[in-house]
Amino acid sequence: MRHHRDPQTLADGTSVLDRMARILAARGLDRTAVDALGDEPERFSPEAALSAGTPPRYRDAIADHPLVLAWARQVAAQATAPSTGARRQVATGPSLLMAGVTGAGKTHQAYGAIRVLVRAGLGVRWRATTAADLYAELRPSTTTDAERVLAAYSRVPLLILDDLGAAKTSEFVEEQTCRLINRRYNAMLPTLITTNLRIRDLKAYLGDRVTSRLAEMTTRVEFEPVDRRRHQRAA
Template sequence: MSERGIAPDTAAQEPAPEPVTALELAEARIPARYRHALADHPQVTAWADGIARAGRPGPAGAPGIAEGPSLRIVGPTGTGKTHQAYGAIRSLLAAGVRLRWEAVTAADLYARLRPRPGFDSERDLQSLMRCPLLLLDDLGAAKTSEWTEELTYRLINHRYEHLRPTLITSNLTTDALRTALGDRVASRLAQMTEPVTLAGPDRRRTRPTV
């Protein structure tokens, strides 16, 4: 091959693999049920578009989240709140936004941060406080106590003060959240989030007709 002017190592090279997109990488972290979720509610898509436009340019010109508004998606069980929230995250990733994000249900949050030997729960809480985008799912659904109320307040208050975009889903209205989590949390949520109300039957119980 060298006689024909072709370097042996060049001939043996395989094509470079296709680059993996941020959305493809994120899908490993998104629960299987929501891996192809699409946000189609006008307020949710408008929020995602606004976050993408407001991002600060980073490496290679890709926008990254700095500060921005938050969204609180409210409605009865089974109306698609979590679906819309994951759809919003997927929209941002598909738009090329550099995005470090976390998603956790309120019940898992409390279980995850409950003090136990050998685990630095404060460090984990600080990571959630500072994360550029947080999805806090099913807020108000878990059993509450003074400890969970204080933990929720610290998390919400930090994100409120630093204008960190937060996606919140809940079955509860603002008044019901006030009863469940206290005035301090409910007041901040009322100011920092745009409410999106979903309605309709429980999709999990509705079978498609044949």
């Protein structure tokens, strides 16, 4: 009896996308970006993978804030060169905490900062999530391994953690935030954090442990209290 093999599966049973994911991981790209490319990963380029993994609203994001660009330069300076001769990889580096009102452009700057690194020729394995979505993924469930989810966000070389402080505070929220931030702090992994809270109000929401870690691991950027979205609509 002849067994028919999926044309997207290699002889050893590995799917084409899985094999491509391994190749692209060496170049600094996450599997999520590979999946987003569809059935033709051979057309891969770093810029295409970046766009595929970025929400449509932020695919043309450009970082122009001086402190965000300075952060990108610091991260690029600490990128490591793999022994294989592939592009330098973002591995460790400082973090950035961007605070300001809703619509001030914080998330736009965060995605733009990743584009800066990719266009500088660096390999960037990254993930992005809102704090509220992260807590939803980490809540006990029969279908989700919360520890595995936390490990994935804790270990990815670069993380965007958007809207920290938007979810209602609770013991669970404080504990999970502390675990994530502490792991990334210990591993010295760059994290882009945005929050609508004023920096002086973070301690009341996050607690002493998280605030202390953030104070040491991040450069803090206070955005002007202007809702750019509202101004754009008015224009």
